[in-house]
Amino acid sequence: MSVHDDLSSAQRSLDDLSRTVTRLEQQLGSGDLEVRRVRVDADHLRESVALLRAAVAPPDAPRRPDLVPIPDTPYDGSLWTDSDDEGLGSRDRHAP
Numbered sequence: 001m002s003v004h005d006d007l008s009s010a011q012r013s014l015d016d017l018s019r020t021v022t023r024l025e026q027q028l029g030s031g032d033l034e035v036r037r038v039r040v041d042a043d044h045l046r047e048s049v050a051l052l053r054a055a056v057a058p059p060d061a062p063r064r065p066d067l068v069p070i071p072d073t074p075y076d077g078s079l080w081t082d083s084d085d086e087g088l089g090s091r092d093r094h095a096p
Contacts, residue, residue, distance in 0.1 A: 003056055007052065007053050007056065010049050011049055014046050014049060017042050021039055
C-alpha cells in the first residue's frame, strides 16, 4: 500500500471510531470523565492524521527540481569584459 492509501485507511478507521464514540456518549452520557477523555483522544487522533495528510505531498505533485552544483573554480574573466564592476566604476576610469 502507498502512504496515501494507508492515510485513507486510517481516516476511515477514525471515522468509525468517532461514530462509535458518539453512540457510547448517547448510551453512557457525555458527562463522565472517561467518555470525555475518549472523545478528546479520538478528536486528537483525527487532527493528527489531518496534519499528517497535509504534510505529505500528493503523488502527482511536481517534485522540486534537483539542485545544480556551482563549481568553486573561478569563472572565465572574458565573460565580464562588457560589464562594469558594480560599485567600483569602470576598469579604464577612476572612481569619483
